[in-house]
Amino acid sequence: MLPLELIRRDPDRVKRAARLKGEEAPIDEILALDRGWREHLHAAETVKAEQNRLSKEFAKTRDDALKERLREMADQAKSELAEAEAVKHELDDLLLRVPNVFHESVPVGETEKDNLVVREVGSKRELGFAARTHYDLGETLGIMDFEHAARVSGSRFAFLIGEGARLERALVQFMLDTHTREHGYVEVLPPVLVNSASMTGTANLPKFGADAFRIEGQDLWLVPTAEVPLTNFHRDEILDGDRLPLKYVAYTPCFRSEAGAAGKDTRGFIRLHQFSKVELVKVTSAETSMAEFEHLLADAEVILQRLGLHYQVMLMCSGDMGFAQFKKYDLNAWCPGLGRYLEVSSCSVFNDFQAMRANLRYRPARGAPPSFAHTINGSGLALTRTIDAIIETYQRADGTIEVPEALLPYMGGLEVIGRRSS
RNA sequence: GGAGAGGUGGCCGAGUGGUUGAAGGCGGCGGUCUCGAAAACCGUUAUGGGUCACUGGCCCAUCGAGAGUUCGAAUCUCUCCCUCUCCGCCA
Structure with a gap:
């Protein structure tokens, strides 16, 4: 706040x-x-x-x-x-209902049309044949299944099966390894049920309760993102300034009821009530937050680059950036089959907006009075849509899917998904 | 889930209803001593809020959380949360 x-x-x-x-x-x-x-x-x-x-x-x-x-x-x-x-x-x-102010570098605008493409990396892959969508390919190959998910759970759920499930596991491993070994994040496996105080700390409450799933009769919510448990980890604490920045990475399922988005992206493995995500969170001092924010964005981009996916970095305009954010970038990966970009990461800096709600402070120096920390988070990356981009980008004319080079060590020798082994 | 024990400042640990915001110790910071350091000794060391004649003062609140009893609660009562031990159940 x-x-x-x-x-x-x-x-x-x-x-x-x-x-x-x-x-x-x-x-x-x-x-x-x-x-x-x-x-x-x-x-x-x-x-x-x-x-x-x-x-x-x-x-x-x-x-x-x-x-x-x-x-x-x-x-x-x-x-x-x-x-x-x-x-x-x-x-x-x-x-708690007053939105955050925004950074001077944020463009003023009303809709997504006013967002700014900061840069594009790579280029749209030329396949040399008619690109198919990930859900067409996924269902044909039997690695994605929406029909059985509808029976078991309902609409907007999906199964990944066989090599599809294996692909997600490989991606998770690849992302966690990269962020922990090369980018200095501490791996965390957090609870995915959190209380209302935590949801309020990250500004998911009171305004956005309808977007989340709540456990009946208890003060527990299914996390919409690992940002909630990670950012609230230090709630009500005063940290020593020299411990900052704290850098956490977590892989969790995320649960969203997305009440307002009915009818949008109903087809495919795009907008689900449950999806997986590798999330990056930083807790920083007031002085370093903007620089740490850019670093976090770069950390997320590394994943897309290593996977060989074409993407754009979008700076969100004031009207499209959301209630709590101080500044926000989206990473959009190109999906040849869909013929459009999918948002695979959203990176935000909150200045002290979340920290005030979560009462998360640090002492800049010995004996100095405590200040509110600055919080930053971003997806590094969302698994579902990254899988979509990979399937559509690496599809071959026969409907099988090449495994990106960066994932080969994680796929147990599998080089092509969907190839008949007979 | 059942039975019991307990939650006090950065940490450990006292605390009889009335100068107890809270002894003592550790740690931190400042100082004395020293060529320097250690030791020893002295001093200091919470957070939030309100307010004023505002580089300082005054006031209020805070001993897991909330409510109650009382002129007055860390201390008594109730509810809840959490931790520990034993039992049960389970991955």
């Missing part, structure tokens, strides 16, 4: 940022509640201070009249404080 102090000092900046993001921000209500809260709090504390003082006196004198007066003061302080807290709750609730 944003510091209340920022909203007091520069409400217009916050309003403007929200408008350019296409979000609502109840700034005037917040300012009114803020005034009310401080009035009641001041009243309560004044009475309480006097009560504390007289209470010590009472310990000596045991004066009955004083006791009666103290009883009244206690009631008064209690009711003022209750009033202050009620207003503060309302205030905090609204604060």
